[in-house]
Amino acid sequence: MPGAVVPPGEFRMVRRSLRAFLGIAVLAVVLMVAAGRPVFAAPAPAATVQGSESLGVTVGTAFAFTVSTNEVTPGDNVSVTLTQTDDVEHTFTLSSVANYVIPSSDSTSQLDAFFAQHPPLVNFTIPAGQATYTTTFIAPPLGVYEYVCLIPGHFQAGMSGLLGSGEQPAGSTAPATGPGWQVFFIGGTIASLVIIALVLGFVVGRRRGSVHEMPPERLGYPEPPAPQPPAK
Numbered sequence: 743m744p745g746a747v748v749p750p751g752e753f754r755m756v757r758r759s760l761r762a763f764l765g766i767a768v769l770a771v772v773l774m775v776a777a778g779r780p781v782f783a784a785p786a787p788a789a790t791v792q793g794s795e796s797l798g799v800t801v802g803t804a805f806a807f808t809v810s811t812n813e814v815t816p817g818d819n820v821s822v823t824l825t826q827t828d829d830v831e832h833t834f835t836l837s838s839v840a841n842y843v844i845p846s847s848d849s850t851s852q853l854d855a856f857f858a859q860h861p862p863l864v865n866f867t868i869p870a871g872q873a874t875y876t877t878t879f880i881a882p883p884l885g886v887y888e889y890v891c892l893i894p895g896h897f898q899a900g901m902s903g904l905l906g907s908g909e910q911p912a913g914s915t916a917p918a919t920g921p922g923w924q925v926f927f928i929g930g931t932i933a934s935l936v937i938i939a940l941v942l943g944f945v946v947g948r949r950r951g952s953v954h955e956m957p958p959e960r961l962g963y964p965e966p967p968a969p970q971p972p973a974k
């Protein structure tokens with residue numbers, strides 16, 4: 743076509759580049775979706791009672807509770823094993839009020855009044871003398887719940903702690919649950935595929951559409967005239 747600005751060979755090159763790129767990009771997306779499904783899958787809907795788990799609570803001589811975990815799963819049936827190592831009576835009393843820390847200045851009667859108003863999830867009296875006891879409770883909805891000892895003077899001496907349900911209590915030293923290796927692996931694979939697609943698409947397009955490898959009649963326009971030796 744006279745007056746055409748872009749030779750047809752150039753169009754072919756761009757078209758082939760684009761086709762190669764699109765093909766590999768589609769493959770990359772398919773791989774991403776297939777590989778990503780288990781990583782990004784939504785959690786199963788919560789049931790009323792999800793499962794069962796155990797919580798160990800050791801009562802020491804230092805007016806302190808030592809727990810085996812500070813996080814339970816909402817709805818789980820939690821089996822509590824209380825290990826008494828002290829020769830003093832204590833209680834393990836777990837508040838039912840989410841995200842509320844009883845002021846440490848509260849008196850014993852204030853503490854009793856609070857639990858009379860808000861019945862605790864667990865209120866287990868641990869007799870003096872070394873022994874092990876068990877009790878159960880259903881892990882409450884998402885939140886952080888305080889557990890205390892109701893023996894007069896013990897709470898004021900610092901005998902309390904926090905149990906998270908579905909979350910870690912603030913300031914806990916549990917390892918952070920960041921993205922796993924799968925996320926980095928899939929991300930890296932996708933990035934590599936995109937780079938390969940770009941390079942391959944460009945190279946294939948250039949090679950197939952190259953004016954230097956195409957006979958002039960296929961290009962649809964005449965070969966440029968060979969340079970002439972300079973006239974004397």
Ligand SMILES: [Cu+2]
Binds near residue numbers: 832893901
């Ligand atoms: Cu106590």
